[in-house]
Amino acid sequence: MRINLLCIGKTASAEIRGLLEYYRIRLPRHWNFELIEIPDVRNAGNLSPDLLKKEEAKLFSNHIEPSDITVLLDENGKQYSSREFAAKMDVWMNSSVKKINFLIGGAYGFAPELHQQANEKLSLSRMTFTHQMIRLFFVEQLYRADQILHGKPYHND
Numbered sequence: 001m002r003i004n005l006l007c008i009g010k011t012a013s014a015e016i017r018g019l020l021e022y023y024r025i026r027l028p029r030h031w032n033f034e035l036i037e038i039p040d041v042r043n044a045g046n047l048s049p050d051l052l053k054k055e056e057a058k059l060f061s062n063h064i065e066p067s068d069i070t071v072l073l074d075e076n077g078k079q080y081s082s083r084e085f086a087a088k089m090d091v092w093m094n095s096s097v098k099k100i101n102f103l104i105g106g107a108y109g110f111a112p113e114l115h116q117q118a119n120e121k122l123s124l125s126r127m128t129f130t131h132q133m134i135r136l137f138f139v140e141q142l143y144r145a146d147q148i149l150h151g152k153p154y155h156n157d
Helices: 014-024 049-061 082-093 112-117 131-149
Strands: 002-008 034-038 069-078 099-104 120-122
Touching: 002 049, 002 131, 014 131, 034 049, 049 112, 069 112, 082 131, 099 131
Parallel strands: 002 034, 002 099, 069 099, 069 120
Antiparallel strands: none
């Protein structure tokens, strides 16, 4: 299985990049995890929010195949506990899914066509965080899910 985290823009903070790498190297190799930072849309400041979302959707679509599972990280998505998320990952792993794409959109969210294409919408919190922090929180949750699935003591509850 392949897991991609597709994001608009780069992570500027060296500290966050370091923490992302800390968790990335701890993910299981069979997940083939990749963080894909899609360059920002050119002249984004000159576009309306709707047009910007459409342009970002085109960039995302370059990385998505019709057979992929696509999950939007969206404030209106379903919230899972860490154990529930681990169980969801387990279902996907055992259902012969070849690739799962988790998407972090731009400042205005996702275009309607991405909402329609998505298999699921996932919210990490009702709180608002920077997109760079969401990357870190999500990769940490992937690591936590792996630890839960293997019965490791990383998750204490």
